[in-house]
């Protein structure tokens with residue numbers, strides 16, 4: 001049985017006080033939880049959130065990291081910094097990074113390499129735009145994203161990868177992929193991992209769905225056999241909604 005994950009991606013939202021309050025509310029609401037819950041706050045709030053969630057079993061992820069190790073890269077945050085702050089996860093390849101910061105598959109491959117080198121587990125995002133879906137080319141597109149940024153990894157390295165399928169047209173739009181569309185793509189991704197890394201790795205891989213996950217649709221999405229949880233944006237900013245989504249697991 002794969003352990004399910006709910007990750008909350010707060011993006012560039014909240015003040016430090018709001019971040020502390022939200023963390024506290026999630027921790028309080030999470031009694032007897034046996035799922036894996038990951039919060040991805042903005043970098044400046046990581047310590048605050050760590051203090052608030054201490055002892056709860058909730059884990060922390062970065063929203064991004066640099067492809068460089070250290071040095072004169074003003075404004076960047078490195079994988080080694082995250083590691084040194086006891087942050088076990090990092091999101092790499094979110095569509096907002098790809099679109100607004102022009103991150104390419106090649107750059108993301110470097111980020112994946114450096115994150116793994118410093119012992120982080122990577123939540124690697126993939127997913128097609130609306131145009132690509134309308135052309136029915138989404139599977140080729142996602143396959144290419146995986147091939148160019150992940151499939152150079154060896155078996156051992158790949159164990160530290162979690163994949164998040166996030167169709168761009170579903171992110172922040174209120175229009176989630178249907179459970180059948182999500183299952184179809186997740187199954188496809190697992191098949192590709194199977195043909196590259198074999199049965200054991202494919203069976204163990206967690207594939208999260210992201211894109212307008214809400215309390216109302218979470219149960220149906222998470223009921224699909226290849227959907228191992230969710231990467232939640234907007235709804236993770238509201239403790240009540242986020243807790244309902246966790247409960248839907």
Ligand code: PGA
Nearest residue numbers: 171172211212232233234
């Ligand atoms: P959303 O964002 O839940 O607000 O659609 C998901 C994400 O970007 O990870």
